[in-house]
Amino acid sequence: MTASPAAKRKPGKLTRRNTWIAYSFLAPNFLGFFCFTLIPVLFSVALAFLTWNGGSMSRITFAGFGNFATIFKNFNFAKTDLGITLRNTVYYTFFTVPLTIALALALALALNRAGRGAKALRAVFFFPYVSSIVAICMCWRFMMMKTGLINQALAVVGISVNASWTQDKNLAIWSIILVSMWRNAGYYMVMYLAGLQGVPAELYEAATMDGANGWQKFWKVTFPMLTPTTFFVSVMMVINCFKIYDMVAIMTEGGPGRATKMLVNYIYDMSFVSPKYGVASAVAMVLFAIVLTVTVIQFRAEKKWVNYM
Amino acid sequence: MKKWLAMLLCAVLVCSLFSVAQATEKKVLRVATWDATTTAYLDATKAAFEASHPDITIEYVDLPAGTEYIVKLTAMLTAGDTVDVFDVKEVANMPALLEMGAMENLDAYIQASGFATDKYAGMDKCYTDAAGSYYALPFRNDFWLLYYNKDLFDKAGVAYPTNDMTWDQYADLARKMTSGTEGVDKVYGTHYHTWRSAVANWAVCDGVNTLIDGEYSDLKYFYDLAQKLEDEGVCRTYNDLKASGLNYRGGFEAGDIAMLPMGTWLISTLIADRDKGEVKFNEFGLATIPHAEGVPVGSTFGSPTGAAINVNSAQKDLAWEFISWRSGAEGAKAHASVGTIPAYVSEDVAEVVAAVKGFPGDAGSKAALLPTAVYLEVPVDPHASEIRTIVDEETNNIMSRAVTVDEGIANMNERAAEVLGE
Missing domain, CATH: 3.40.190.10 (Periplasmic binding protein-like II)
Known part of the structure; x- marks a missing residue:
């Protein structure tokens, strides 16, 4: 053991005082986190193994793995509420993440220039992100009606859609994917813009000297240099996509049938409509396990494609 | 000048405290329901009840209508809210509410007051548990x-x-x-x-x-x-x-x-x-x-609408006074007077409803x-x-x-x- 003598020495008065000052600065934030996040999260983990159908907490009983048995009980898993909501959520995430990234990146590339016009457009594309989600969803619901703006616009280019998007079994989930893209692209565009600021001009200069065209510059310089941003954006988006609730609740209420019902909508129904807090918490644990797994896989894969200078 | 202003402000403050104290002398009964501001029978029953019970004020707690009602109510009751009375919007919610233990058992109140439960064409049975104990009373029957x-x-x-x-x-x-x-x-x-x-x-x-x-x-x-x-x-x-x-x-x-x-x-x-x-x-x-x-x-x-007493209410006797009145003959009259069908069955209810101004002739x-x-x-x-x-x-x-x-x-x-x- 060759620990340095400095590490063995007792911390001095000053160090201790500094530590306490640091803790005191952290305390307000941690207190809030402790009361409103940590305790509820731990309680939810515990609830997954308990039965609580509302009412006073004295009515809580132990359930063991009963709640998990309830949600996994059916052999025909694809037809259970969990199976259907899981499939819908994965479908939604699978399409929303790459499409939104592509749109955000395209916007960032197009608007990564000086000038008043570009600045104004950046604000325009960021605007949906700071607008009320309820207002946004209501407007889109009306625009996507059978005789609404979207279908009229599509008719002009020769595509005839004879249904309200939110009421059609195939289009309903796409109505949510599209609105989600439209809403979030501006936010991720800002991240890409920040990423683009970090790409050194010398690299482009060198590429130009080597005779690279615009397309080659994008794939050989811009895109690799942006991989840290893409990594961060994709991790955040996958987590957010699995958490989707509000848009579905407002635009389709999970319909038609259960065609757009997502995991969190199922958790909500189970906990607040039924109310079976234990079963709902068990579903929440399943959601947690999925998000954790996906995120761990993303971090494992990070080394293979993310480029830190 | 400043002194005077300060004294004046103090006087106003003291007066306002005094007036608040006076206002709270009346007992306030909080009733959870929905569409409280746009529902005619809620106004009518509040007015009639307060007229015959001058010491009580009814205060409606307005919850969202539709299927959100029971969601909000369940969350409120589970969180230990002390609202005195809550409306059971749909009888289908009774099993869940019974399971929650959110409702006061009404048997003792019914016995003590001699409340007649045979006036509801059997609809009162929607509000009992498996053992036949009452937990709510119907007041509307749509x-x-x-x-x-x-x-x-x-x-x-x-x-x-x-x-x-x-x-x-x-x-x-x-x-x-x-x-x-x-x-x-x-x-x-x-x-x-x-x-x-x-x-x-x-x-x-x-x-x-x-x-x-x-x-x-x-x-x-x-x-x-x-x-x-x-x-x-x-x-x-x-x-x-x-x-x-x-x-x-x-x-x-x-x-x-x-x-x-x-x-x-x-x-x-x-x-x-x-x-x-x-x-x-x-x-x-x-x-x-x-x-x-x-x-x-x-x-x-159809479906009756009932009212229950919250187990967490601090004034259960008062709550019973209200729900028994609301489900009884007096409450029925108040409901019928605006064209709402009360759960209390009596021959003249249809007559009263049909006589409401604006009812088709x-x-x-x-x-x-x-x-x-x-x-x-x-x-x-x-x-x-x-x-x-x-x-x-x-x-x-x-x-x-x-x-x-x-x-x-x-x-x-x-x-x-x-x-x-x-």
């Missing part, structure tokens, strides 16, 4: 009627709907009443609101089928009928209504719908809205709900208030809430044409079997 727009029938020269129509006759009448072009002068023969109850619940009117019997082929006739009428342009489509969120009340009041199957709660609303000038036609009429072949004339379905409408049989929309059962979600989701599936009627019914049967077989 059932479904056929509303019609007399102006449109007069204009078309067609005879008004009668109290003995079959569903097929009703459909023919609706076709006859349909005319005009969309967006110009379209008149719809009928209107189905997007609830499962408005589209398909009619199957329970035979008194044999229920929504939780696990077998749903009895609903087929009604889905088929509604879809056929949609296809023929006789009513607005379910999809358009869902996408636009058109409310049945606004739709009917706009005056381009000839008939509307809806619950009795709309009577008082229509009367009140007409007084406010919000109804775009002169007179509405009422008929009994059409019947299926082989089902007795005048059968309909014809004999048929009056007779429609006296159905021969009222079956429960959804029976009281521990599985009711889950089964209802299933039937609602599959109704949505069928009516939005995502699946065929037969597929939807097969789904219902399959999913219900899973729940019932637990």
Whole structure:
């Protein structure tokens, strides 16, 4: 053991005082986190193994793995509420993440220039992100009606859609994917813009000297240099996509049938409509396990494609 | 100058404290309900109760309407809210509320006050637990009627709907009443609101089928009928209504719908809205709900509304005073005075409702208030809430044409079997 003598020495008065000052600065934030996040999260983990159908907490009983048995009980898993909501959520995430990234990146590339016009457009594309989600969803619901703006616009280019998007079994989930893209692209565009600021001009200069065209510059310089941003954006988006609730609740209420019902909508129904807090918490644990797994896989894969200078 | 100002401010403060103290001398009873600001009977019962109980003030706690009501109420009660009385919006919620232990057992109060529970045509039994103990009392009892727009029938020269129509006759009448072009002068023969109850619940009117019997082929006739009428342009489509969120009340009041199957709660609303000038036609009429072949004339379905005392209330005696009054003869009169059907059955209730200013004057409408049989929309059962979600989701599936009627019914049967077989 060759620990340095400095590490063995007792911390001095000053160090201790500094530590306490640091803790005191952290305390307000941690207190809030402790009361409103940590305790509820731990309680939810515990609830997954308990039965609580509302009412006073004295009515809580132990359930063991009963709640998990309830949600996994059916052999025909694809037809259970969990199976259907899981499939819908994965479908939604699978399409929303790459499409939104592509749109955000395209916007960032197009608007990564000086000038008043570009600045104004950046604000325009960021605007949906700071607008009320309820207002946004209501407007889109009306625009996507059978005789609404979207279908009229599509008719002009020769595509005839004879249904309200939110009421059609195939289009309903796409109505949510599209609105989600439209809403979030501006936010991720800002991240890409920040990423683009970090790409050194010398690299482009060198590429130009080597005779690279615009397309080659994008794939050989811009895109690799942006991989840290893409990594961060994709991790955040996958987590957010699995958490989707509000848009579905407002635009389709999970319909038609259960065609757009997502995991969190199922958790909500189970906990607040039924109310079976234990079963709902068990579903929440399943959601947690999925998000954790996906995120761990993303971090494992990070080394293979993310480029830190 | 500053001193004077300070003293003046102090004096004002002290005075305001004094006035608050005086105001709180009156006992305040908090009652959780929905649409508190727009519901005529809530105003009427509050006024009548406060008049006969000058020391008590009723304060409504306004929760969201529709299916969100029970969600909000459950969260409130689980969090230990001390609201004194809460309305049980649907009897289907009773099992969950009993399971929560949120309601005060009323047996002792009923015994002590000699409250008569035999005045509710059996509807009081919806509010007991398996052992027969009471946990809530019904105060309203709504059932479904056929509303019609007399102006449109007069204009078309067609005879008004009668109290003995079959569903097929009703459909023919609706076709006859349909005319005009969309967006110009379209008149719809009928209107189905997007609830499962408005589209398909009619199957329970035979008194044999229920929504939780696990077998749903009895609903087929009604889905088929509604879809056929949609296809023929006789009513607005379910999809358009869902996408636009058109409310049945606004739709009917706009005056381009000839008939509307809806619950009795709309009577008082229509009367009140007409007084406010919000109804775009002169007179509405009422008929009994059409019947299926082989089902007795005048059968309909409905649902009582009850009130319970919160176990966390700090003034349970006061709460009992209110709910027993509200469900009793006095409360019944207050409800009927604005056209709401009370749960308390007495011969003159129909008379009182029919005598309300603005109620249609014809004999048929009056007779429609006296159905021969009222079956429960959804029976009281521990599985009711889950089964209802299933039937609602599959109704949505069928009516939005995502699946065929037969597929939807097969789904219902399959999913219900899973729940019932637990």
